[in-house]
Amino acid sequence: MANKKGLGRGINALFSDFTEEKEIDEKVEELQLSEIRPNPYQPRKTFDEENLHDLAESIRKNGVFQPIIVRKSSVMGYEIIAGERRFRASKMANQDKIPAIVRAIDDEQMMEIAVLENLQREDLSPLEEAQAYSTLMENLKITQSELSERLGKSRPYIANYLRLLDLPTEVKSMLQNGQLSMGQARTLLALKDKDKLVDLAKRTVKENLTVRQLEQIVNEMNGKKKIKKDKKKKLSPYLLESQTQLQEKFGTKVAIKANEKTGKGKIEISYLSTEDFNRILDVLNIEL
CATH class of the missing domain: 3.90.1530.30 (Conserved hypothetical protein from pyrococcus furiosus pfu- 392566-001, ParB domain)
Known part of the structure; x- marks a missing residue:
């Protein structure tokens, strides 16, 4: 074997x-x-x-x-x-x-x-990837950490996918057929009132909300104070879209800070733990 x-x-x-x-x-x-x-x-x-x-x-x-x-x-x-x-x-x-x-x-x-x-x-x-991880864990009687080691994936990476299985059936269908992105689906999971999750998912599709816009709505629905707008100059539509795509790719908050006159700037990628940091390195194909 x-x-x-x-x-x-x-x-x-x-x-x-x-x-x-x-x-x-x-x-x-x-x-x-x-x-x-x-x-x-x-x-x-x-x-x-x-x-x-x-x-x-x-x-x-x-x-x-x-x-x-x-x-x-x-x-x-x-x-x-x-x-x-x-x-x-x-x-x-x-x-x-x-x-x-x-x-x-x-x-x-x-x-x-x-x-x-x-x-x-x-x-x-x-969704298929999430179900595959769940099936392996159930049939092989192993934990997320053990599955992580066996497949060469970080535990947070696997955990983020497994959370998708908690979505309502209707929302899962939207994710499966491509109406919702992975980033949007993960953001929806942060909504405390699960009874409103399907309606918010439909609104996301109908209004073509970005992950950033959806995060703001979820925070407001969860009773959090509205995030103050940055007093600095707003990013161009191109950079805003780039920032959204980077957030979806890395599964975490990404901030682009740019001076579009000089063309200079920086990209900040947030991580929540050592494991989350290693997960981001995996996405970047960096081995230390």
């Missing part, structure tokens, strides 16, 4: 951990599509139909260049470990068979690979 602490190194390292001894004997087989079923632990629920049609057309003309990876099912046939897009596109292209590599892995590895594969390709929506 793979070294669990090696999971944070990425899916390629994970595969090599438990296959390096068999790699020489490994071969590509032609398997019937009818004998294969999707990964039961696949966290991704939606697939881009347009991209699938493009891939299907390519497969129809040129075949499948990269084999999918499967394992033998305990029920019947095979289960996909990696390559569900190629599998779906092959069915769409009316193919009978697909090249595949059969590997022996257990359920625990199957779940971890499914999440890692999608995370590395950034294929998951925020």
Whole structure:
């Protein structure tokens, strides 16, 4: 079995951990599509139909260049470990068979690979990513800290995603279909009166509120004093939008202070703890 602490190194390292001894004997087989079923632990629920049609057309003309990876099912046939897009596109292209590599892995590895594969390709929506973390914790009986270590993600990063699961169903749908951003959804969670959360989410979509505007509204609804406007010169629309995008990217308060006459300025990124600081470093791909 793979070294669990090696999971944070990425899916390629994970595969090599438990296959390096068999790699020489490994071969590509032609398997019937009818004998294969999707990964039961696949966290991704939606697939881009347009991209699938493009891939299907390519497969129809040129075949499948990269084999999918499967394992033998305990029920019947095979289960996909990696390559569900190629599998779906092959069915769409009316193919009978697909090249595949059969590997022996257990359920625990199957779940971890499914999440890692999608995370590395950034294929998951925020809600799908949150559900994937929740499923791993529940099925593997592990804590947020343990999951953080195994996936190479900071604990605050995982915690921020798990909080999305507390959103009302209607708001989750808005997040899933792209009407709300991750930053907007997280800001909505700060609203104390949860009965007003759905209405505020609808207002956010209707008025196209920025995260900064939404934060102000949430603070006012929570009874906090209205934030005093900065007496300094207001930022240009370009810098304001840049500031909002940076806040969404880093999941924390970001302030741009600029002198647009000279073109000079600075960017301040706030963090709440050492773990939060490390999470921001992760986003920046900085290793210390």
